[in-house]
Amino acid sequence: MLHHRSRSDGFLQAMRVLAVNLEAHGNAVALLAVHAAISLGDAVMLACTGRRSKDQDHLAAVDALRRLCASRGIDPAGLNHLSWLVARKTVFAYGDKRLDLNDDVRRAQLNVERFATWAYKHFKEIARAERSHD
């Protein structure tokens, strides 16, 4: 679990560094947001069930998280942010269209921040394991 959370942390931190210049790094910021969210979702699954989805279709991971929420009586609203990001992974990575700074990039940042906030609040075990930034 720590490996996946740490990977998510790294993607998030890198996203924030690059976000200083969105004009230049918008694509990277959006894609890092997607990967940060996917890794954090994996960390949640591993912390709570000991397994994570290995399906290449990341929407399957969202479904697994939804089932986890149902089994724990957790409001799954935060998963909408993950779904939004996962649904755009291919477009952000390989799409032919130039990303819009507001509709795509800033929304990706917002969605990953909201998803992470929701995940930490509802799955405190991922926030409390081996805490360090140094």
Add this chain to the structure above:
Amino acid sequence: MTETQRLYERAKEPVSQCMIRRLLLPSVYWDAPWPTPDRQVDLLVVDRAGVGDVHIVEIKRRAADAIKAIPQVMAIPAQYKWIAFYADTLDRKTESAIAKRKMLFPDKGPGCVGVIAIERTTGSAMEARILVPAERFPGSYDEELQLFSATHKPDISFE
């Protein structure tokens, strides 16, 4: 409000931004009654959406006053403890004491008090930067945090 008080109040924002850059989606409380209602810390910053590690920051106008406050800061329950002051008040003696770091460590056990300097940048803007990174002190504050967050709203959060 005196100029010193004004500078003290204005320091909260740049120091908060400095912590936000360092941590992951933290919840930031200003003038927080922590750990009990009868005591107050200038900044209480809780990592990972308010459920992770507890950081406290003691802000002083002058560097020498921040150094003097270290024993009190050490006594505040938190995993990470910081002092912050205006960089333009840093004299040679205080700078040397910080460089030696001895007073930043507790007498026993792990941990190191972190040091943040607040600098005035262009115009009247301010920026805080870390001179010495804090190191983890022992302890777990999950129950205290649960009680605290049930009754207090953060001044800055990512929800």
